[in-house]
Amino acid sequence: MTVDGVVPGSVVRPASVAEVQAAVRTAAAEGRALVAAGRGAHLAIGAPPRRLDVLLCLERLDRVLAHEAADMTVTVEAGCSLARLAEVLAAAGQWLPLDPPRPEATTVGGLVAANLSGPLRASQGTVRDLLLGLRVVGADGALVTAGGRVVKNVAGYDLPKLHVGALGSVGVIVEATFKVRPRPACEEAVALACPEVRAAADAAIAVRDAVEPLWLEVDGTTVFVGLGGLVEEVAEGRAAVRAVAAARGLEAVVLADGSAVRARLAAFPTEPAAAVLRAAVLPLDLGATLADVEAAARAEGACVRWAAHASCGVVRVAVAEPAAVAPLVGALRPRIAAREGTLVVERAAAAVKRGLDVWGDTGSGLDLMRRIKAAFDPAGIFAPGRFVAGL
Amino acid sequence: MPVPLTARLRALVGAEGVVDRPEALAVYECDGYTLARAAPEVVVLPRTPAEVAAVVRLLAEARVAFVPRGAGTGLSGGTLPIAAPVMVCTSRLREIERIDVGNRRLVAQAGVVNQWVSDAVRAHGLCYAPDPSSQPACTIGGNVAENSGGPHTLKYGVTTNHVLGVELVLASGEVVQLGGMVEDRPGYDLTGLVVGAEGTFGIVTRATLRLTRLPAAWRTLLAVFASVDAASEAVSAIIAAGIVPAALEMMDRLIVRAVEAAYGAGLPAEAGAVLLVEIDGPAAGLDAQAARIEALCRAHGATEVRRARDAAERAALWKCRKRAFGAVGRLAPNYCTQDGVVPRTRVPEVMRAIAAAAERYRLRIGNVFHAGDGNIHPILLFDERDRDEVARVLAAGRDILEACVALGGSLTGEHGIGVEKAAQMPLLFAPDDLLAMTRLRAVFDPEGRSNPHKIFPDAKVCVETRTPRRQAAL
Numbered sequence: 001m002t003v004d005g006v007v008p009g010s011v012v013r014p015a016s017v018a019e020v021q022a023a024v025r026t027a028a029a030e031g032r033a034l035v036a037a038g039r040g041a042h043l044a045i046g047a048p049p050r051r052l053d054v055l056l057c058l059e060r061l062d063r064v065l066a067h068e069a070a071d072m073t074v075t076v077e078a079g080c081s082l083a084r085l086a087e088v089l090a091a092a093g094q095w096l097p098l099d100p101p102r103p104e105a106t107t108v109g110g111l112v113a114a115n116l117s118g119p120l121r122a123s124q125g126t127v128r129d130l131l132l133g134l135r136v137v138g139a140d141g142a143l144v145t146a147g148g149r150v151v152k153n154v155a156g157y158d159l160p161k162l163h164v165g166a167l168g169s170v171g172v173i174v175e176a177t178f179k180v181r182p183r184p185a186c187e188e189a190v191a192l193a194c195p196e197v198r199a200a201a202d203a204a205i206a207v208r209d210a211v212e213p214l215w216l217e218v219d220g221t222t223v224f225v226g227l228g229g230l231v232e233e234v235a236e237g238r239a240a241v242r243a244v245a246a247a248r249g250l251e252a253v254v255l256a257d258g259s260a261v262r263a264r265l266a267a268f269p270t271e272p273a274a275a276v277l278r279a280a281v282l283p284l285d286l287g288a289t290l291a292d293v294e295a296a297a298r299a300e301g302a303c304v305r306w307a308a309h310a311s312c313g314v315v316r317v318a319v320a321e322p323a324a325v326a327p328l329v330g331a332l333r334p335r336i337a338a339r340e341g342t343l344v345v346e347r348a349a350a351a352v353k354r355g356l357d358v359w360g361d362t363g364s365g366l367d368l369m370r371r372i373k374a375a376f377d378p379a380g381i382f383a384p385g386r387f388v389a390g391l
Numbered sequence: 392m393p394v395p396l397t398a399r400l401r402a403l404v405g406a407e408g409v410v411d412r413p414e415a416l417a418v419y420e421c422d423g424y425t426l427a428r429a430a431p432e433v434v435v436l437p438r439t440p441a442e443v444a445a446v447v448r449l450l451a452e453a454r455v456a457f458v459p460r461g462a463g464t465g466l467s468g469g470t471l472p473i474a475a476p477v478m479v480c481t482s483r484l485r486e487i488e489r490i491d492v493g494n495r496r497l498v499a500q501a502g503v504v505n506q507w508v509s510d511a512v513r514a515h516g517l518c519y520a521p522d523p524s525s526q527p528a529c530t531i532g533g534n535v536a537e538n539s540g541g542p543h544t545l546k547y548g549v550t551t552n553h554v555l556g557v558e559l560v561l562a563s564g565e566v567v568q569l570g571g572m573v574e575d576r577p578g579y580d581l582t583g584l585v586v587g588a589e590g591t592f593g594i595v596t597r598a599t600l601r602l603t604r605l606p607a608a609w610r611t612l613l614a615v616f617a618s619v620d621a622a623s624e625a626v627s628a629i630i631a632a633g634i635v636p637a638a639l640e641m642m643d644r645l646i647v648r649a650v651e652a653a654y655g656a657g658l659p660a661e662a663g664a665v666l667l668v669e670i671d672g673p674a675a676g677l678d679a680q681a682a683r684i685e686a687l688c689r690a691h692g693a694t695e696v697r698r699a700r701d702a703a704e705r706a707a708l709w710k711c712r713k714r715a716f717g718a719v720g721r722l723a724p725n726y727c728t729q730d731g732v733v734p735r736t737r738v739p740e741v742m743r744a745i746a747a748a749a750e751r752y753r754l755r756i757g758n759v760f761h762a763g764d765g766n767i768h769p770i771l772l773f774d775e776r777d778r779d780e781v782a783r784v785l786a787a788g789r790d791i792l793e794a795c796v797a798l799g800g801s802l803t804g805e806h807g808i809g810v811e812k813a814a815q816m817p818l819l820f821a822p823d824d825l826l827a828m829t830r831l832r833a834v835f836d837p838e839g840r841s842n843p844h845k846i847f848p849d850a851k852v853c854v855e856t857r858t859p860r861r862q863a864a865l
Contacts, residue, residue: 068734068736069631070627070630070631070736071734072630072735094633125548126574128551128552128580128583129548138823138827142823143823145821148732148800148801148819149734150733150734150764150799150801150804151545151732151764152540152544152732152761152765152766152804152805153801153803153804154537154538154540154549154801154803154804154806154807154808155802155812155819156808156816156819156820156825156846157588157828157831157846158538158551158583158584158587158588159584159824159828159831161551161580162579162831164580164583165579170579181635182633182634211673212607229672229673229676230679230680231676232675232679233672233673233675233676235675236673236675278575280574280576282491282494282573283493283495284493312574312575313573313574314574314575340572340573342573342577344577360577362576362578363568363569363576363578364566364568365567365569365578365581366578367567368567368569368581368834368835369579369581372579372834375830375831375833375834376827387578388577388578389578
């Protein structure tokens, strides 16, 4: 396993939290740089590490420690895969409604550290909305408990949030507790093929206003609506989506196996490409943003595909040609920033990342972020260079 | 307080925005937590976010500590000035600056009252989901500081789930924009850290809120049980059936009797517990779900289940819950509302612990709480003229929180730590956990000048413990 082409000096596979602590203490004592990983499915996220001495693979920490179905909570070790966790939860008719690509290769630690999400975020939120507590090994090797195991808790600072999306830059996540939810009885999808991107974005917003979709995606110029719940709820939603389609002269195609459609759409970020860009804009700016993407790709002669979490304003653009990535980023970032949005290079081949600021502007909080990094990782042992602004 | 500083504050915010007469300062000596009191030396009421920043810059130059305050409805003494001479009130920052219906966002200044936000967008079929019971008075700034909840958090989440960004004035006077209108900003989730920091990271002057679509329909049920245990089992059965109600509220015998005595709602006096269940969402399927809930309640011993048929009946059912605090006011001169959390399956056990504490300390304690979240609110009745009883109320409160922690819960679900529970933080967190928190504090406020001596057990509550007044309802 390499991280952006950097080969780690050694790979450590701890079998216990104590071994993680020992590995961190050793790294700290010897001034070694350490990157925590699960099964490596999402290591293409982030900037290349400045240094990499130890790759800490957590996949042996894979126990589901406590699934309290009646409390709707689950506590799980960081190395457990989402697919295995899903099996355990499904036995009680529940799920952790976060659906990033490759659940079989995605670990709980990676889910939190990379703040991964998928189509379900439209109705279920993201990691920050479902995470109740964490146990994290800090730079001094201490095991820190943040948050708790109950669904409502405001005792002290909301420290779990510090680690969500922090890419392991302030500690090694070893355990997480989440809220879980009942799995909907039915899940169905409805597809609306649109003539062009703006029409697709408009149709998606019209659907959002007409029903409460479980998920809502724009893939190319097709809108996919996920409907979930009881049979009668799904039927009501289907009728409402059909009405939206009819009013726009679009055909609505019902796809009975909604979760299979969703899994296919969720896989978008990991499909082969030189890079996947990720833009976040306001939901109503989706159409204009997609039109910008189309125009910029045409101007660069680049071959791109896109998919969006429409109601959240999150767009992913897969770029085929390595050489087109930097010019596209350069062209799109100012346009998106003008709409209060952001553009990150979510995944890219190591060669493509070179000379590219994958994260972009982080706004006026950057100084606080630097101070956080300095406070929680003073010697810079955790994934140096991987996070925003070279943190 | 050197006079020149007060004069400079007046120059910044106008004469009417600075309060320093002792009789006027008495208003600010406590918030909803009345068991400890201390008046600040001066209260500043800036009119705009820019004035807040100017005031804080001035305080930074003078190296003076301050306490941020919204409407003062907090229930953990978060706005009690301890070694902080200046109180900065955001209550005059009352502007809703931006309403973006299409994107379901709203930007509110810190002093905007929670209820105003939902009022401003209701016509568009939207609302601001967090609905603490103090929502006609409490402010968005205070909600952000405390990460406030409310009865509908079971399905809709708490404040942190609905705040996308904040403008924060750091103790240095520097203004930072964290998060914003758009989701998924790169970098640490600073907004998520500021929410619930109880004003110790600086003063929030603006917040970008997520708006929620109003449910198309709802069903409200009230079920009567012989005991809290039976009602708790019904709660577990509803959850096990895969239903996530919008609200799941419980009242115990003492509260039911108080409500009945005060308002004659027709609740059976022999009821051991009453459960209020609300489901909402698309109209289809709600009736079937309501029927299922009713059947589950009856299967677990409900002697009576009422179903609201219209908005008026729904309001009547909710009135029992919302008026509980007023009704309790008739039972004793004073009451103190505790706030603790247990895993929801441990509710019967914590209820037994509360009953034991009532017996141990010779107190009357009623319970009206968010059963779906396991968020308990024991109401301890007392008479403030009885010093011994006041001491017993404090001791019983501590015992109840210890029981919550022992059952795997938390010291607070929505009221915050403030000064009230700072000494008990070590029950929940090990020294390394607390060290991580104080490290974060030092990032935002290295000199510890924004709301000092809160949250952490070093809090020096060197304030006068005077006769308490009746506490505000949660």
